[in-house]
Amino acid sequence: MKLILAALSFIFVWISFIADAQASLIDGGEPVRVRLSSFKEKIKLTGTGLRIQNKEEPFQIVAIPQKSEAEVRLVHKNGKSHWVVRLNNKDPERIFVDPFLLIEGQGLRAEAKALPNKIILHASSGSGGDLIGVLPLEEYLVGVLASEVPLSWPLETLKAQAVAARSYALAVMKERKNRAFHVESSILDQVFRHVLSEDDKSPLIDKALQAVRETKGLRLLTAKNQVLKAFYHSDCGGQTTTAKNVWNHGVNTGTAVDSSCPSHPGSRWKFQLSRAELLERLKVAEFKALELIKPLHEKRISAVRVAFNDMEQKVIPANEFRKLLGFQELKSAAFTVVMSGDDYIFQGEGFGHGVGLCQWGSRALGLQGRNYKQILSHYYPLAAVK
Ligand SMILES: [Zn+2]
Numbered sequence: 515m516k517l518i519l520a521a522l523s524f525i526f527v528w529i530s531f532i533a534d535a536q537a538s539l540i541d542g543g544e545p546v547r548v549r550l551s552s553f554k555e556k557i558k559l560t561g562t563g564l565r566i567q568n569k570e571e572p573f574q575i576v577a578i579p580q581k582s583e584a585e586v587r588l589v590h591k592n593g594k595s596h597w598v599v600r601l602n603n604k605d606p607e608r609i610f611v612d613p614f615l616l617i618e619g620q621g622l623r624a625e626a627k628a629l630p631n632k633i634i635l636h637a638s639s640g641s642g643g644d645l646i647g648v649l650p651l652e653e654y655l656v657g658v659l660a661s662e663v664p665l666s667w668p669l670e671t672l673k674a675q676a677v678a679a680r681s682y683a684l685a686v687m688k689e690r691k692n693r694a695f696h697v698e699s700s701i702l703d704q705v706f707r708h709v710l711s712e713d714d715k716s717p718l719i720d721k722a723l724q725a726v727r728e729t730k731g732l733r734l735l736t737a738k739n740q741v742l743k744a745f746y747h748s749d750c751g752g753q754t755t756t757a758k759n760v761w762n763h764g765v766n767t768g769t770a771v772d773s774s775c776p777s778h779p780g781s782r783w784k785f786q787l788s789r790a791e792l793l794e795r796l797k798v799a800e801f802k803a804l805e806l807i808k809p810l811h812e813k814r815i816s817a818v819r820v821a822f823n824d825m826e827q828k829v830i831p832a833n834e835f836r837k838l839l840g841f842q843e844l845k846s847a848a849f850t851v852v853m854s855g856d857d858y859i860f861q862g863e864g865f866g867h868g869v870g871l872c873q874w875g876s877r878a879l880g881l882q883g884r885n886y887k888q889i890l891s892h893y894y895p896l897a898a899v900k
């Protein structure tokens with residue numbers, strides 16, 4: 515009887531896992547799969563009531579009621595990957611053959627890092643593995659808010675950020691539905707850390723929860739009624755730009771002027787490189803001149819022309835140029851460059867690509883008493899909140 519119950523409960527868990535994955539986007543039922551980190555060979559997990567299972571037959575489930583520690587190793591043999599799990603430092607080791615290992619438990623942690631109650635380990639195409647958190651969209655958004663903006667900011671600013679982050683997440687979940695994970699937990703997508711377990715009682719986390727709850731289900735829609743992949747950035751420097759200007763594609767949702775920006779403490783910046791360092795970052799052996807290309811009435815440059823000699827030149831789009839020099843150092847495309855001896859001094863304003871919502875500008879609007887819908891229509895004038 516016990517065995518049957520165990521088998522039934524396993525089938526139930528398994529079916530709910532499948533059902534989760536297939537739930538429709540419209541009712542908000544599909545959980546977000548967010549890559550929290552990656553690891554090379556092994557990962558140590560702790561938690562209470564750990565349940566570990568394969569996705570392929572023969573199914574195995576390990577359920578331990580008390581606080582447990584699991585060491586999971588990723589082993590490659592004969593061109594195949596499998597998982598070796600050892601619990602509480604005791605034998606026997608258990609082998610799982612599926613590329614995905616589903617682990618559930620309360621108070622899950624990897625080293626000191628708090629994790630959602632459901633995670634997937636994924637053997638990535640390289641030699642290592644990915645640690646992927648699986649959590650409801652609204653819960654994910656609380657962790658994004660807590661990581662993307664200070665929660666001491668006005669509630670309406672947080673609400674506008676919640677709608678933008680929800681829209682972005684929904685759009686990429688659709689775009690990447692067949693991938694092992696939907697989003698990175700870094701600036702590559704949206705910064706995320708799991709806050710609900712560790713900071714449950716913090717009033718600031720309550721404020722993030724409130725911002726998410728009071729905008730539940732709301733997202734930005736394009737003129738074609740599609741969920742907008744809503745970009746946002748730290749500080750526009752005074753004027754936002756379009757996705758097309760930065761990446762040469764994307765939906766035009768309009769631009770905005772922020773009289774309050776630049777207001778981020780680091781958004782009037784200076785960055786100095788020696789000629790040797792610049793050559794290295796641009797991956798060129800030598801060049802004769804650099805020329806910034808800036809369209810009239812634009813705050814940002816559109817490209818940099820690198821002349822190698824009188825005949826040869828290369829035009830590097832502004833975003834590519836920022837990537838080569840480092841997004842965190844060349845903080846925006848609104849800059850000038852001067853030479854001082856053998857050094858290049860880049861000086862600029864703003865922080866980030868400048869598309870969509872400006873976080874520091876939205877803070878200023880929140881402080882002026884604007885509500886989240888007004889903030890969103892300021893930054894996405896051609897999109898609708900629904
Ligand atoms: Zn701004």
